[in-house]
Amino acid sequence: MAEETKSLRQIRLEKLKRLREKGVDPYPVAAARSHLARDVVSSFAELEGEQVAVAGRITAFRTHGKASFADLADASGKIQLYFKSDFLGDRFELLDLLDLGDFLAAAGKVFKTKTGEVTVAVEKFDVLAKGLLTPPVVKTEKTAAGEVVHDEFADPEKRYRKRYVDMMVNEPARDRVLTNAKVLRAARRYMDGEGYVEVETPILQPLYGGANARPFTTYHRDLETNLYLRIADELYLKRLLVAGFEKVYEIGKDFRNESIDRVHYPEFTMLEAYEAYGDYRTMLTLTVGLITAAAAEIRGTLKLEYQGRDVDLTPPWPEIRMVGTLNERMEDYGLGDVLTCPEKDLEAVFRADALSELWPKVEGRWSRARAVDVLFDALVVPELWRPTVVTDYPAELSPLAKRQRANPALAERFELYIATMEIANAFSEQNDPEEQRRAFEAQAKARAAGDEEAQQLDEDFLEALEYGMPPTGGLGIGLDRVAMILADAPNIREVIAFPQLRIKK
């Protein structure tokens, strides 16, 4: 600990000691509170002249000799306190022993100052928790142009490492985490309202499946076996459809052992839902309903701004066909259809100057489907700003989905993109055990060829399918990303309360 920190802390320790010498308990068990800060302000008309008791953290002091003002912040907002020696007598001197960051309870009459600020004229106050460390002092100035933040606690590393300090002093940081909580609540409310049953399936799994990703591995001592942290809930939720459940959903963390960037985080929150007798169109209706309901509930509008650009969530959302759109975009290369053209021609496209930078993405694990996926990601996805539903994915990229009857090369599947982020992914779920086995075997082949993210063959899941699973629509929604959109968060870590950083040695 730096010398300077020690001395600031030392000063506070001495104040703590002096409080105790004066018979003040700096850490009492409980506090009486009659009103939230915001409610005192909003109900001023009724509360003027009435006694209130508020409690919170001291965020500012403005002393004037025998009178002092302080700002007291609780979860609802801020209220100004007015300490006057006439009201407080000997207790007024205790103010010298208070610091920014301390928790305080204060009781007194509500009034409005000369300058019009709703304030509590404190007649009695109690220390609730003495702080020993000095929080960063962030001040906001009200100007004609709006609020200006001074000395903002803004260093990304400090903010993420001491997230409780970040959220203590930066209200927007707190709000983004709160928005995440609201998304969870809105999603549950919507799914429950649609008659879905919320279930829990294993996080520790003997085999991982349901997505293409590298897992985290752990070891169970008593079972004497390696287990994986799930990368998806999918295969267990489908077993529940075999079991006789018809509408199930799960909200939980999935774990994928990949790097962190603006939109990816190794433990992220996924909503998965499965509906018997539904298909991917059923799940699209559900997705639109859930996301618009969440936006309306949390933001009060469907017309949002994300990172300075308008995002209108008003349905219907445009639909584009993945392969069809790509074919249009690739007309200059004279391929015709990327799914049926000679594979050599498709490969040649990656040698063309304009696309040569994409070659490393397919080199070494070439397949037509992968090539199509890479091209779509590079050429089309960056343009998908407004909510866009993408259909007609190659079946090969969708091993857990049913094939389209009219065109077996394509899967019954959609992905939803908003602000170029993949938000949702849904299929008509494969329920033919033999088709499913073939798809798994193709994955096993890709795996053997070096694709570390290809899926494993899950015999128990296949056995479950052999008992019969009804035709089913399935859906996954990345809830952190929904929260990003609704919180206007530039980075997925902003909506996560305690994002992981490298351990500092």
Next chain:
RNA sequence: GGGCCAUUAGCUCAAUUGGCAGAGCAACUGACUCUUAAUCAGUAGGUUACAGGUUCGAUUCCUGUAUGGCCCUCCA
């Protein structure tokens, strides 16, 4: 894994060509009984991320390391 950039007081940031490391906020002392980035006067606070190198002299130039950010790569 690769490229670029950053790291100075508790917090936010300066420091000219390589020449005594500064300011605001916070803290401390004092003044002030309606302030709100309160104000005014004063005081204290530093291993310039870490380890080396070049130099009479390094916050500054060089090398390495650590951590972080952004952009690539991979996952949703």
